[in-house]
Amino acid sequence: GPGQDCAILQWPPERRLAYKIDQVVEGVHFVLRGPEAASPRQVGWKAMAKACSDMAAAGCWPVAATVAAHLRSDLNDAWALELYDGMLDCCRRFGFALAGGDLSSGGPAVHVAVGLLGEGPDGRDGAGEPWLRRGARPGDALLVTGTLGGSRGGKHLDFIPRLEEARRLRLRAGLDVHAAIDVTDGLARDVGHLCDESGCSVELERSALPVAEALRGLPADEALRHVLADGEDFELLLAVAPEALGRLLAGWDAPVALTRIGRILPACEARRIRAPDGSLSPLPDIGYEHRTATDGECA
Amino acid sequence: GPGQDCAILQWPPERRLAYKIDQVVEGVHFVLRGPEAASPRQVGWKAMAKACSDMAAAGCWPVAATVAAHLRSDLNDAWALELYDGMLDCCRRFGFALAGGDLSSGGPAVHVAVGLLGEGPDGRDGAGEPWLRRGARPGDALLVTGTLGGSRGGKHLDFIPRLEEARRLRLRAGLDVHAAIDVTDGLARDVGHLCDESGCSVELERSALPVAEALRGLPADEALRHVLADGEDFELLLAVAPEALGRLLAGWDAPVALTRIGRILPACEARRIRAPDGSLSPLPDIGYEHRTATDGECA
Numbered sequence: 253g254p255g256q257d258c259a260i261l262q263w264p265p266e267r268r269l270a271y272k273i274d275q276v277v278e279g280v281h282f283v284l285r286g287p288e289a290a291s292p293r294q295v296g297w298k299a300m301a302k303a304c305s306d307m308a309a310a311g312c313w314p315v316a317a318t319v320a321a322h323l324r325s326d327l328n329d330a331w332a333l334e335l336y337d338g339m340l341d342c343c344r345r346f347g348f349a350l351a352g353g354d355l356s357s358g359g360p361a362v363h364v365a366v367g368l369l370g371e372g373p374d375g376r377d378g379a380g381e382p383w384l385r386r387g388a389r390p391g392d393a394l395l396v397t398g399t400l401g402g403s404r405g406g407k408h409l410d411f412i413p414r415l416e417e418a419r420r421l422r423l424r425a426g427l428d429v430h431a432a433i434d435v436t437d438g439l440a441r442d443v444g445h446l447c448d449e450s451g452c453s454v455e456l457e458r459s460a461l462p463v464a465e466a467l468r469g470l471p472a473d474e475a476l477r478h479v480l481a482d483g484e485d486f487e488l489l490l491a492v493a494p495e496a497l498g499r500l501l502a503g504w505d506a507p508v509a510l511t512r513i514g515r516i517l518p519a520c521e522a523r524r525i526r527a528p529d530g531s532l533s534p535l536p537d538i539g540y541e542h543r544t545a546t547d548g549e550c551a
Numbered sequence: 552g553p554g555q556d557c558a559i560l561q562w563p564p565e566r567r568l569a570y571k572i573d574q575v576v577e578g579v580h581f582v583l584r585g586p587e588a589a590s591p592r593q594v595g596w597k598a599m600a601k602a603c604s605d606m607a608a609a610g611c612w613p614v615a616a617t618v619a620a621h622l623r624s625d626l627n628d629a630w631a632l633e634l635y636d637g638m639l640d641c642c643r644r645f646g647f648a649l650a651g652g653d654l655s656s657g658g659p660a661v662h663v664a665v666g667l668l669g670e671g672p673d674g675r676d677g678a679g680e681p682w683l684r685r686g687a688r689p690g691d692a693l694l695v696t697g698t699l700g701g702s703r704g705g706k707h708l709d710f711i712p713r714l715e716e717a718r719r720l721r722l723r724a725g726l727d728v729h730a731a732i733d734v735t736d737g738l739a740r741d742v743g744h745l746c747d748e749s750g751c752s753v754e755l756e757r758s759a760l761p762v763a764e765a766l767r768g769l770p771a772d773e774a775l776r777h778v779l780a781d782g783e784d785f786e787l788l789l790a791v792a793p794e795a796l797g798r799l800l801a802g803w804d805a806p807v808a809l810t811r812i813g814r815i816l817p818a819c820e821a822r823r824i825r826a827p828d829g830s831l832s833p834l835p836d837i838g839y840e841h842r843t844a845t846d847g848e849c850a
Contacts, residue, residue, distance in 0.1 A: 261650065263614065264563070264566065271615060271651065271666070271668060272617065273618060273666040274619060275619040275662075275664060277621050277655070277657070277662070279659075280621075315560070315562065316558065316560055316562075316570060318558060318570055318572035318666065319572060320572045320574040320664045322576050351560065351570055352557070352572070353572065354573055356574065356576070359577075359578060359660050360658075360659040361658050361659050361660065363574075363576070363621060363658070363662045365572060365574060365662075365664030365666075366572075367572040367666030369560070369562075369568075369570060
């Protein structure tokens, strides 16, 4: 449905099939020239990993991918093969198949669309149904994986989609994960999406925000702006029942951090951020503008 | 696998899940300016129907679609909504869901990728497994639906994918359909794909080829060139066991024609076309160049 990271089908009726299509476009999600140029392998990895990140945000696991790539005619077969290698790297990393594809060329920009089929929890394993963006409740803790704000420093090309962390969360927190999303538009915007869909508000703890290594040395305000506004961190943001929080954090032995960064409030409260001195500021509406006003995740 | 119209997964093991991603690109599959300009509704229809045609060629039926559309920034919301309407027209026509999507803009050309999930025969209904391009055997009759050569006259924007005909063929011919493909590169090329994959040769009957209404009035040789070379007719081409042929054609009461246009030969024979006077010519290697040498259907 609208505002979700993946479509979820009941097919066959007793199974949950997650289904995602995603795209990366030259000039929007990567560039091929200049100091920030991506290699074809990086483009392939990003295209596949981006779809995987949405699968992780739904608490699902990828099973098979298909790819439709449209290249510029000045790119040769070696380029296409490296693109393919980057996609395969991601498939292999997470043990799913590249089941098919369509490769063509002739357009003015490289465009790679990835379709991803995944398997979701079906209520029989005690881990509940696939996660949605809606479902966060006042009192829930807001958690995030990894660190934030490193995307512009290059992370957007080689991030690791948080599939393994999502699986661990499902097994350990089960029904206590109330809502989830991945950070693609920047923390402030994506927290906003979660609140919009859940009909709630939020308070972030400024001192708790896990800051990317790439931002060390920047003035605090500037680093905060990157943490709140930079998109494509592809970390998971989760609303978790408060009674599960202690158990979950105490038992979290994964290499990727899991950090409590705030809490869910009733909708009547302001969306805000709390400074170390206790003062509150409105959560700014800043984010990563890789997409336009007409954008949506799943229709 | 390679050279197939859809990926087929056994998931769950007893079911056949067909999975396709396809794309249409401005300047390659349609234009938006000039006398042949497509409306956004036509672009939407074509994008969805093209994926459906591959589903039909596998003998499968679509269940759910997802769409990743990337628009030029000069196209407004009304344009995007009409595009969406065109896709929905196709979904409604064949009774399947548009389950999700991703809409973005900013690139230099419109690009629409469609992911399509379908249900395939699973051997339990007596209709066998999904159809592949391989499997044609010497002695098989070569059949085609509808008429050929009308694509450049506009059919490529409003063709009807042959899903209903494929379903009818499955129910009536079952295991006697040995191989199938849809005509996208032109009859000569697509017959070639079927032969390449099946390890066989072919003889077409020139007088049997069903010529599109749009070609009437053209000199015979010119009409034949269109029939053989024009792509995007999106008709089905099938290799059918000879013992099923009479029964199948006699009982064929669908509004769309089903025509025997030739027969499958052993690989040692030349690929050829037979004139009404009985003379044989090599099947020319002509086709519709909407794609490049590096293209492939499913990897």
